[in-house]
Amino acid sequence: MAHLLGAEALHLEYPTKVVFDGITIGVNEGDRIGIVGRNGDGKSTLLGLLAGRKEPDSGRVTVRNGVTVGVLDQSDTLDHDKTVGQTIVGGFDEHEWAGDPKVRDVISGLASDIAWDALVADLSGGQRRRVALAALLVGDHDILFLDEPTNHLDVEGITWLAQHLNRRWSKNSGGLLVVTHDRWFLDAICTATWEVHDRIVEPFEGGYAAYVLQRVERDRSAAVSEAKRQNLMKKELAWLRRGAPARTAKPKFRIEAANALIADEPPVRNTVELAGMATARLGKDVVDILDVTVSYGDRTVIKDVEWRIAPGERTGILGVNGAGKSTLLGLVTGEVEATEGRVKRGKTVQVATLTQQLDELAEYEQDRVSDVIGRKRTSYVAGGKEMTPGQLLERLGFTSAQLSTPVKDLSGGQRRRLQLLLILLDEPNVLVLDEPTNDLDTDMLAAMEDLLDSWPGTLLVVSHDRYFLERVTDQQYAIMDGHFRHLPGGIDQYLELNAGTAGSRSQEHDRPTAAGGGPTKKTPKLSGAELRNAQQEIKAIDRKLHKLNGQIEQAHEKVAVHDQSDFAGITALGAKIQAMYGEIADLEVRWLELSELVE
Template sequence: MAHLLGGESLHLSFPTKTVFGGVTVGLNEGDRVGIVGRNGDGKSSLLALLAGRLTPDGGRVTVRGGVRIGVLDQSDTLDPSLTVGTAVVGDRAEHEWAGDPKVRDVVAGLVGDLPWDKSVADLSGGQRRRVALAALLAGDDDVLMLDEPTNHLDVEAVTWLARHLQRRWSANAGGLLVVTHDRWFLDEVCTATWEVHDGIVEPFEGGYAAYVLQRVERDRMAAATEAKRQNLMRKELAWLRRGAPARTSKPKFRIEAANQLIEDVPPPRNSVELSQMATARLGKDVVDIEDVSVSYGDHQVLHGVTWRIAPGERTGILGVNGAGKSTLLGLVTGEVTATTGRVKRGKTIRVATLTQELAELADIADQRVTDVIARYRTSYVAGGKEMTPGQLLERLGFTAVQLQTPVKDLSGGQRRRLQLLLILLDEPNVLVLDEPSNDLDTDMLAAMEDLLDTWPGTLLVVSHDRYLLERVTDQQYAVLDGHLRHVPGGVDEYLRLRERQKATGGAVTTGSPTEATGSGAGAAGTGLDGAELRAAKKELGALERKIAKITGQIEALDTKMAEHDPADYGGLTALGEEKHAREAEVAEVEERWMALAEAVEG
């Protein structure tokens, strides 16, 4: 594969820190590299060095002649005087850009809902982000460097972006470097992972799942000081291996090695024990929302919603911006009043919300972290073990030095972790998380998920991070057409419903909206008799053969795409859509397989 660009013996230092001490990396045609690591360890600096936007203190960056590089920064770099259309396609005439299938795809996928003549200055931060990404993808760069491209994107837009990058180039053309904490996105798009840590860049084969496996192997052979990270990553690996077959059937994810590493790792959560503990703390009544509608003026946001929330329920809420997710959660917290219907709250519930704004830290901005936590409880029980607030902070990645730091001087990720800790120390029994993954790197997300695994309360999560949503919740619901609908197939089922909604231009809900009645709705039944068990095992075999057949079709399409003329974007798009249809088909079959497998094992 031809070399695109690279860095040789790169050194980079700031007054208080050496970021890189002799790093050598290279990007070849066909490489799709995800960059992970702790916040502050140099991920964005590495991109800036390779893009030529930052000069190294030592070493050199080489770029093959004629290679065009496109960069998406975390910061807003759009000219506010432009319109949406001009920012995306420049001065090209409409017939010119509209005749380009790639540009049409980008416009529809990212900015189709924005007025073409609207000024960039009048857009929200999230809308500006989408316009900047669309402007970059509408170009013809050989290398794309994306710094947190999924920020401000909803689940549908993140899925679109993954599909676009999968078919943007043929298999052995183009190069991608992406910094992101979105672990699902890393797995979908990347064929290699670079971990930035301790002044070095360590390469791994494959996406996030394969990276976790290799890192567990590395940590197992490391010194005892790595024990805490090792145990946490083994737990992460165990969850990945128990996920959908498609996630773990990729060739580079060595299944047998993974099974040996996690054979003694229990499931992430003991759902029965947590439910019993939650019932003891909450009683049987949490919040009952019965036939509730909510209107703001003439605009009705929710229509006849019924949701009976159970003790220990762990539910993820899906929906596009403006669908009514915040209104629904407001009914739970008491911040929103029903227009019609009834909301009944249990007498013992204590609701806490992890907000996006970090507003609750404003009053303690000048205080040191240790002084803040000293005012709370002296101990906290997690996973049956009693821990001090300081130990909890250490578990969430704080160092001894940071404990003496004023809150205002913490990074965004550190403030987010402190915010979560203060909420947990307040001992609520209903916890609402609103986009909890903001400002957190992949390690800290794993640490937060680990802590939430032992939290014995009712957990409601709104997030565009589908990996986190699937990891910490046991079921998902979607707000569609103002109704609350159970989606047993999770995010994939939700995306199919949204595609159907957009295709028909109308509602996807038929008949009465699904009534949400607590934890575990839609789970497979158990207790099969002899005949049913034999039939289920027979169907399992048939489903496995069908999965193998469709997987073979997907692999054949991958080969076709690799051999296809990269200049024929229309042909590549058609092949990509056919592949996406096969992937959707195999996902449906896998859902049925998983439901049957649970029933057989039960």
């Protein structure tokens, strides 16, 4: 494969730190490289050096003659006096760019909800980010450098971007380097992974799943000091192999080696035990949202929502920006009142929210980390083991030296982790996570997921990070057109359902729209007898679902009156409840299949 770009003996240091020490790497035609590593180890710096945005202290970067380079920085580099249209397509006339399917696809995928004649200065930070990405992607570049391209994109936008990058070049042409903490995105687009650590760049074959396997193999022979990191990666690998096997089907991913490494690794969560513990702490009543509608003036945000949240439930909530996710969570926390219907809360419910704003840390800005945690509980039980707050901080990536750091001097990722710890030390039994992955690198995301695996409460998550959502929740729901619906097929089902509404959303603003999508998949027609049989089966499923819901309610009542010291008995009841929930999920999948056939 032809060489696009190379770096030789790069050395870079700051007054207090050596960032890179003599690294030599190259990018060839067809390379799709994801860059991972701890925050502060130099991922964005490496991208800047290779893209020519930074100069090394020694060494050199060479680019093949004629190769064009495109760069997406994390910072806002747009001209705020230009309109959205001028920024994306420049000075080209409409007839010049409107006939280009790639340009239309980019505009539809990233800027469909932004007014074409709006000034960049009047856009939100997220809108500017999407406009900058669109302006880059409409151009023709041989190699792209993308620094956190999924920031401010929702699940649909991230899926679109992965598809666009996968079809942008032919298999053995073009080059891509991307820094991102979005692990689903890394697996979707990358054929290689570079880990930045300890002043070097270490290459691995494949995307994130393959990288995890190779890193476990590497850490297995490492020093004892790496034991904690090794065990965490083995847990991550176990989930990748068991919970999402399709992710590991890339070439060169050694399935046999992966299975051998996780042979004795238990499932990431003991769902039955956690359900029993959650029921013991909460009783049968958590929060019931009953036929609720919420309106603001003439605008109805959510309507006729019924959601009975169970003890130990771990639910991910999906929806486009503005769909009403925050409103729904506000009903759970009590910050939003229903316009119609009612919200019923259990007497023992204690809800805590990990917000995007880090409000919990405002009163501690001048305090040292050790002083902040010292005012909380002196111990915390995680995974059946009692831990001190200091040990929890270590588990979340804090060093002993950082314990004396004032909160105001912590990085964004450190503040995020401290915020989570303070919330957990208050021991809520319902935890709401609103975009919790912001500012965290892949190692810290794995550490957060590990901690949440042993948390025995009800967990509700809103996140655009698909990997995180699938990893920490057991079921997903979506808000679509104001209605709240279960997704037995998970995020894939949500994307399929949402694809049908993309066209209608694209016409809400005065701006160019993409020429129509692909052909609609047609459902085969049923014969008369087949149609009657399908309709009868749907009715039978409806009856079975009603019966199961009643049985689950009765089971919860039994748990509520059961001897709370009989943990084995509570666990057995929890197992029956989980089995019934599993049967409901299977029936709902079949119901959806039949409904599509009879429509």
